[in-house]
Amino acid sequence: MRRRSLLLAAVPAGLVTLSACGDDKSPSSKASVSASPSASAPPPPKIVDGPLPAITAGTKFGEKPTVAKGSGEPSKDLAVRTVIAGGGRAVAENDFIQANYLGQIWSTGKVFDNSFDRHRPLVMQLAQGSIIDGWRYGLTGKKTGSRVEMAVPPQWGYGTSGNARAGIKGTDTLVFVIDVIDSFNSKSSAKGKAVPQSDAALPTVGTNTDGAAPKVTVPKTDPPKQLVSNYVLEGDGAEVKADQTLLCQFQGLVWDGGKTFEQTYGSGRLSQFSVEQMQQVVKGLAQGVTGKKVGSRVLVVVPPDLAYGDNPPSGDVIKKGSTLVFTVDILAAM
Structure with a gap:
């Protein structure tokens, strides 16, 4: 069975709407x-x-x-x-x-x-x-x-x-x-200031801003046990709040083997998702983007207990106990 898109509204450009996120608690107009x-x-x-x-x-x-x-x-x-x-x-x-x-x-x-x-x-x-x-x-x-x-x-x-x-x-x-x-369009990227990536125990992420997927190199070590959320490119926008909906480029990989399981970069898509709803899908990703500045590229490493744990999506590269690695370009928030 095909699993639901991880970020809920990562759909082809021209088809996505804010209402597709189902964010009933976001600021709305009459x-x-x-x-x-x-x-x-x-x-x-x-x-x-x-x-x-x-x-x-x-x-x-x-x-x-x-x-x-x-x-x-x-x-x-x-x-x-x-x-x-x-x-x-x-x-x-x-x-x-x-x-x-x-x-x-x-x-x-x-x-x-x-x-x-x-x-x-x-x-x-x-x-x-x-x-x-x-x-x-x-x-x-x-x-x-x-x-x-x-x-x-x-x-x-x-x-x-x-x-x-x-x-x-x-x-x-x-x-x-x-x-x-x-x-913004499908070639948009975060364009913040590059932040040093000096921890050899964490993945390194490319800093290109051409809309292409940044290269992610996962170290051949055990993953961290705790949630990691670090700037790769630090933007100058407002900090993301837990009740907002984000417009993003993203990619998701598994730590073991570094295989990509989903991405928008290079696909003609952008993703819109409610941070509150993401709490019900991949809690660690929601926590990882909350408080980060709009315009930033963020590395988020999510341990199993804040991802899918022992209940991974069916037929996916994500296995029981998988640690997940995300890069997220936060383009806009509302």
Whole structure:
């Protein structure tokens, strides 16, 4: 029987969604910008530059904006304007983005959701079925560091059914202000500062940052009895909290023989997983990434009692009593 993916949501790029992690305790909005996959995609929208309401306060990137109520009738097309042009990498469809946003209803000016107050930016993939099409089309090609305002008609938002929980009717055009903080794809790596690896009793891990799997050399010695969690590349982001969901590159090996049993590097995938849920799968991995800084590559060595112990996955290279070795590039957290 095929075992469940170790990191729960390590799936092909273009298919993963945050909700796939099942993280019911993560900060959530009344109206998530995620969307359900549709059977057939309509043609791309026509993108126009207005009309769009004025941003009257919080006009700097990273500040919570205040947006005027829409004036007159909104466009039937997707209206998109770059308010602040960033100088970073251009976002492509199927990339993951990290962004803060505020959303309100055109006709009333009522704010139905914003991430600025939660102090946890959204991490979401610009893929069909993962996010509303207004975002998918409106943000493609924008550079990180940009503030983008858009007016999304129902066809490119929540459709004729709207979103009753958020008070959005099927006729409502939605206004968003989005600060695109960063973007990631299957070639992304951690890019922190290299930390010396001087313990000969521990695996050594490559420090390449080209998106390829770092080489892991496991010593021909007995594994440690206790959990090990060390920086390979130390980033400068916030420390991971136990209630967060992470976007990662990773690989997992068994100590004996150093054979890889699962990885995302070079596979066209990234992994999203809830730290809380990982506690129920490989407790030591959850403990090993908690407290580490976003943007880091981390070596985690997990003894059997914090991994699968005497109940390894069926038909796998992981055996009873296996010590596991992970390298994890923590790209983003929410």
